[in-house]
Amino acid sequence: MTFEQREELHEVFDTIDQAGRGYIPISRVSDVLQALGLVSPSAKDWEQWCARVDFDKTGRIGYETLEEFVSLRYDEMDQRTEMVAAFMLFKPGVTDVEKAKITIDDLRRIAAHTGEHIPDEELEEMVRIADIDGTEGVSFDDFMRIMRKTGLF
Structure with a gap:
């Protein structure tokens, strides 16, 4: 993630975490992705990811874990852009x-x-x-x- 992307993620996170607890409900991650212009993962990928990060079933996510997830979404978006460019060669x-x-x-x-x-x-x-x-x-x-x-x- 770029510095600007991290800054934007911090702003969105802080907007949702107005109480400053350091975590947000997992149910709000889709709002974060939408605010950043990212596509949400498929339902299957989402379930697998939630099971990995919320293994104790708290229903919330901290900033660092969210940043890792968002970083993966940015990587996927960049990869898709590259694939579109390669496809366009044909x-x-x-x-x-x-x-x-x-x-x-x-x-x-x-x-x-x-x-x-x-x-x-x-x-x-x-x-x-x-x-x-x-x-x-x-x-x-x-x-x-x-x-x-x-x-x-």
């Missing part, structure tokens, strides 16, 4: 990566640009393997899974 000019799909034509164009000749059968196989959700192309979700699985992100 689909330049696309305005909504959530609706776009990388096709054989896109792979053929990239291969030609790099001076590689890859037979269409191999390109088809690449798309078939990567198309986990069965959409006849590599969706952004497919792309993110591949990038994470291969350790590129």
Whole structure:
């Protein structure tokens, strides 16, 4: 987290913790994320995280633990931004990566640009393997899974 992000988090935390107790209700963490412009985790991730940080079931969270959690959210946001930029290399000019799909034509164009000749059968196989959700192309979700699985992100 940057200095500015920490300062903003402190301000939001202090606004919620007006009594100065040093903790806030876990139920208010979503308000913190929203105030910082961050996306809340999925319900499953949220449950796992809460179980880890509130193992004694107090229903509250201190600043340091909250900062660790928010830092992870910022990292995920930065990672997504990088993945969008990488996806856009295959689909330049696309305005909504959530609706776009990388096709054989896109792979053929990239291969030609790099001076590689890859037979269409191999390109088809690449798309078939990567198309986990069965959409006849590599969706952004497919792309993110591949990038994470291969350790590129």
